[in-house]
Amino acid sequence: MAKKAKAKSKPKPAAMKKSAAKKPALVRAKANGNGLPKPSSKPFGKDGKALQGVRILDFTHVQSGPTCTQLLAYMGADVIKVERPGEGDITRGQLRDVKGADSLYFTMLNGNKRSITIDSKHKTGKQILDRLVKHCDVLVENFAPGALDRMGLTWEYIHKLNPRMIVASVKGFGPGPYEDCKVYENVAQCAGGSASTTGFREGPPLVTGAQIGDSGTGLHLAFGIVTALYQRIRTGRGQKVLCAMQDGVLNLARVKLRDQQRLAHGPLTEYRQYGEGIPFGKAVPRSGNDSGGGQPGWILKCKGWETDPDAYIYFITQAPVWEPICDLIGKPEWKTDPEYAKPPARLPRLGHIFATIEQWTMTKTKFEVMDICNEKDIPVGPILSMKEIAEEPSLRKTGTVVEVDHPVRGKYLTVGNPVKMSDSITEVTRSPLLGEHTEEILTKVLGYSAKEFAEIKMSGAITAAEKKKAAA
Secondary structure: OHHHHHHHHHHHHHHHHHHHHHOOOHHHHHHHHHOOOOOOOOOOOOOOOOOOOOOOEEOOOOOHHHHHHHHHHOOEEEEEEEEOOOOOOHHOOOOOOOOOOOOOEEEEEEEOOOEOOOOOOOOOOOHHHHHHHOOOEEEEOOOOOOOHHHOOOOOOHHHHHOOOOOOEEEEEEOOOOOOOOOOHHHHHHOOOOHHOOOEEEOOOOOOOOOOOHHHHHHHHHHHHHHHHHHHHHHOOOOEEEEHHHHHHHHHHHHHHHHHHHHHHHHHOOHHHHHHOOOOOOOOOOOOOOOOOOOEEEEEEEEOOOOOOOOOOEEOOOOOOHHHHHHHHOOHHHOOOOOOOOOOOHHHHHHHHHHHHHHHHHOOOOOOHHHHHHHOOOOOEEOOHHHHHHHOHHHHHOOEEEEEEEEEOOOEEEEEEOOOOOOOOOOOOOOOOOOOOOOOHHHHHHHHOOOOHHHHHHHHOOHHHHHHHHHHH
């Protein structure tokens, strides 16, 4: 009887094992002991990517949203970009440099993604969108305020379809008097405080060439999404994530908000205008090339500046290396001169000091200055043109600049993943053609049969040309 009882009990452990195998990895790990997964035995970089298994429903266009979703794609997420049949993302045709090919504006912001075309106003198209919501982890959008709601994809509707869905949005402004206003890159730079503090004191405000409004906000949103995904492990539910472009710019310009508060206690002594005896106003002024930190800096001419617009170097007179600087520029007496020896004494004389240093830098190329100064730990940085950056071998080697082959436009350069991880290796792939992965996503992700796909195609829900024929 004991043997029979033992024999009858054999299937029970097997059933238990089968049940345990269905549990999430985190639950299985907790059952095993300390609550943490066992360290992988695979080599670093060979055990998948950081966001592998995460699926993104990408409703973004132009720059801020696509920057965010491309970063997530670099990290291994499956990004499904939803586009209008026959049209797609407006940047496919903007600033086009190769006839008949997607523009660099589009290709450089949409690598590592899949494209599906859907008419969101079509009955079948709406059904496909609902199905995508159920199959994805994150919905990312940067439409004008209210556009997603007008599509019927309100937060309440999405959350009902998929309680685990994270809805992430880029908007121009946060809640307040301007939240319904449309915002573009330079508008964000102006509204976020960057433009008012950029440029020279006697000139107008300037926007920066760095896309801190669009791409900067995309970076912030990607961080918010990853944070929400992590919280979802604990709570089991999704949430809304919002990044306003004004907020993103202000975050990147926070040192100027710092200076605004310092003004209440006296002049900003590290600004050149202090040394020139020009009084400060009520707001942080434009400071030209002042470093904006505790170590004064300025852009100086180098050898060849007369014909090369980029023959310049940024030079910082860091206090610990003041003596080597004096020796380099032929002013050893400044090391002990009370008007130059200490940082506070130098502040009113920054204009003269940098003019003197420039007499030395003008005898060297920017790279010679860099080599000489680096040996003495003097912080300097050459002004690199985009041509020099595009051709820099070290940037190609690290994957910061990547050459990608496109089936229509041929080879082009793009910016690779700016975040380098030792156990999540990034492979940069080209941007998708319009609707290139529609059939693949419908059949392999959403589970439509070949017959159903053919019917959807004929209905006009995914193909603009077919829609016109059906209407006729």
